[in-house]
Amino acid sequence: MAEIKNSLIKIEHNPTQCGECSIRRLTLFHGVAESELSWTSEYRSQQYTVQARKEIYREGQTSEFMFTVYHGWFATYKTLGNGRRQILRIALPGDMLGFQANLEGAMNHSAVSLTDAVLCAFSRQQMPELLRKNLSVAKRLSELNARDMNICQSRLLTIGQQSAIERIAFFCAELFYRIKSIYNEKEKNEIYFPLSQEDIGDATGLTKIHVNRTLKTMREKGLLEIASRSLKVLDLKALCELCGFDPSSIQTYRLY
Amino acid sequence: MAEIKNSLIKIEHNPTQCGECSIRRLTLFHGVAESELSWTSEYRSQQYTVQARKEIYREGQTSEFMFTVYHGWFATYKTLGNGRRQILRIALPGDMLGFQANLEGAMNHSAVSLTDAVLCAFSRQQMPELLRKNLSVAKRLSELNARDMNICQSRLLTIGQQSAIERIAFFCAELFYRIKSIYNEKEKNEIYFPLSQEDIGDATGLTKIHVNRTLKTMREKGLLEIASRSLKVLDLKALCELCGFDPSSIQTYRLY
DNA sequence: CGAGGGATTGAGATTCATCAATCTATGTGG
DNA sequence: CCACATAGATTGATGAATCTCAATCCCTCG
Known part of the structure; x- marks a missing residue:
């Protein structure tokens, strides 16, 4: 390597x-x-x-x-x-x-x-x-770490207790909101998304084949589309309801 | 409630x-x-x-x-x-x-x-x-949080990528070492263990029925026994090898 | 001695992984 | 500009791991 x-x-x-x-x-x-x-x-x-x-x-x-x-x-x-x-x-x-x-x-x-x-x-x-x-930096470091801890624990919940489609929905919903909050884009429903299906699998604890099939299902259900390095959310409300992602929780992700 | x-x-x-x-x-x-x-x-x-x-x-x-x-x-x-x-x-x-x-x-x-x-x-x-x-307390808090983050991420790895028997082995091996390091008991192979099989399932992302069957397998393989609020490790080396738990990593769990 | 929670076992269904093949887009060298 | 190589995406067939439902057992406690 x-x-x-x-x-x-x-x-x-x-x-x-x-x-x-x-x-x-x-x-x-x-x-x-x-x-x-x-x-x-x-x-x-x-x-x-x-x-x-x-x-x-x-x-x-x-x-x-x-x-x-x-x-x-x-x-x-x-x-x-x-x-x-x-x-x-x-x-x-x-x-x-x-x-x-x-x-x-x-x-x-x-x-x-x-x-x-x-x-x-x-x-x-x-x-x-x-x-x-x-001290301001020390306090901020502690905040950032605590926020990451919360994100990590939320992922433990989704990977431990949810189905393939729910896990992928959660993963995408979280990234979608994080990106939008960084770039302050309220209305756009499409974000740049550089992950391969294998990456999504490695993040959600699924094989890339199963990710592929699940993404197909999600496309057919009109939830989201991932293609050529882009994630398009077709039905944000349904996506969040499917996986139990609470958009307001993103506020504790932002910390500013 | x-x-x-x-x-x-x-x-x-x-x-x-x-x-x-x-x-x-x-x-x-x-x-x-x-x-x-x-x-x-x-x-x-x-x-x-x-x-x-x-x-x-x-x-x-x-x-x-x-x-x-x-x-x-x-x-x-x-x-x-x-x-x-x-x-x-x-x-x-x-x-x-x-x-x-x-x-x-x-x-x-x-x-x-x-x-x-x-x-x-x-x-x-x-x-x-x-x-x-x-500042000493602030530094210590940061250390404790970072340690917990590492433990959380290790659990993400085991739940996302390992089989039922590996997850349970990892969960038990980690607790076994943590308890022993708290109480400085080097030689004992049995610890108090108050978790029900359902708790173990909730921690490892498995149903209590599957936990039960897997524990039976582990008993039969001579790895460990859980009974009446006690965890007895029968073959610690095999247990750690099975799940990839590195006992020396516990040092970063202890932090003292 | 009965009640209740946890443990155990069985049968069957479901989800997801594995193996294998094909397809498609993209980039590269001739 | 084309042939080729490559990585990622897609689909099918099959099997294994795990879940669900249901019943029984066992231990502890009042």
């Missing part, structure tokens, strides 16, 4: 400054006073581009950085000895990647880009210092 | 002092300097007893407190409209219950005692102040 080091390409020319970051409301630095941003942003070591489908860190290995997604989609996952893979989380702009309890230790999961993407990197080593010096 | 208020019984006589708490190494106050413990422990509002099988907070409702488990077992869970229930987490002594991003808002999951138990309560309202004033 390709070296991870090579997948991250440093942006030498004009990296985005935190002060002018258009998605700061979504990130770790949401809530940092403008007057403090000049020094807290010093901890943002670097900005990197990464191509689609590259690993940025791997389970069992250490990682120099943790990241904020500035642009693009990522998936975190764990694998089993037999090669099966469970996608744990889809990370979208504003989301953190790679924070865990033991900042020095090996990663307990892997992360891969699903699209060409841009990451803001933070030295893991310097994180404790940043958190000590700026 | 019974009122939650009534399930918590305040301990009026001689509640445990944080300074003499025998499991402090496992808790939120691990790492707090002895000299600071006198004032941080002021935030520990009260100690409560609770009988087995009582809800201590409920999804959708607000809760005055968050808790540290001092004694006993708890389960957190989410439910679906059709009544199906997913157990999200088994909380053991030292574990936190009820922390979430929006401390003022409604709970996003419920919690129930599995045994008679004792809880140390913290006013949710006062938490931000405590975290602001004591």
Whole structure:
């Protein structure tokens, strides 16, 4: 497998400054006073581009950085000895990647880009210092982690207790709402959607064949259509009712 | 359903002092300097007893407190409209219950005692102040949450990608190691285990009937025996190999 | 000693996985 | 510009894993 080091390409020319970051409301630095941003942003070591489908860190290995997604989609996952893979989380702009309890230790999961993407990197080593010096950042980190915990637990519920069509509906409904809340698109019923059917299967605990058949059913029922990297929601209300997804819960996903 | 208020019984006589708490190494106050413990422990509002099988907070409702488990077992869970229930987490002594991003808002999951138990309560309202004033506690909270995130993601992996026998093996292996690490019992192969087969099913995403059949298989294979509130591990090595549970990962569960 | 909750077993239905083949869109090299 | 390679999507046939319904058993507790 390709070296991870090579997948991250440093942006030498004009990296985005935190002060002018258009998605700061979504990130770790949401809530940092403008007057403090000049020094807290010093901890943002670097900005990197990464191509689609590259690993940025791997389970069992250490990682120099943790990241904020500035642009693009990522998936975190764990694998089993037999090669099966469970996608744990889809990370979208504003989301953190790679924070865990033991900042020095090996990663307990892997992360891969699903699209060409841009990451803001933070030295893991310097994180404790940043958190000590700026309580607003520490509080925000805690909020982001608690939100991710809630999302993770909701996925445990859907995977543990729902049928194939319900799981896929839940997965798509959640992503649909998350994307729309990031880009403030109220009316659009179609979003960019870079996941393959196999990815959807890895996220929902189904085989790609069964995902394919279930998507066909959903298309026939007029719920949604996934084709050529696009997700079109045909009947949002029915989709949410089918899987028990509560759109108002997305507010606790946003945190801004 | 019974009122939650009534399930918590305040301990009026001689509640445990944080300074003499025998499991402090496992808790939120691990790492707090002895000299600071006198004032941080002021935030520990009260100690409560609770009988087995009582809800201590409920999804959708607000809760005055968050808790540290001092004694006993708890389960957190989410439910679906059709009544199906997913157990999200088994909380053991030292574990936190009820922390979430929006401390003022409604709970996003419920919690129930599995045994008679004792809880140390913290006013949710006062938490931000405590975290602001004591960085050691804030850091510890973040560690505990990150650890729980890892456990949650491991369960996502096992429920999403493993068979019934593997899921049950994983669930039991994890609890077995957690209990042994709490009580420092290296050699014992039997632990107290208050979960019904239905509980195991709710935790692993299986029906109680299938849990029953699978436990029978595991008994016949000489892996483990669950009977009369006890879990006896007959072949620990085989159990861990079956489900891919790595005992050394428990170190990141302990955090002390 | 009866009641009730959990455990156990059986039979049959359903969902989902597996294996295998074909199709389609996209990109690549000649 | 075309032949080819490749990855992802699609469909069919079959079998295994798990669920559902139903009945009985067993243990504990009042």
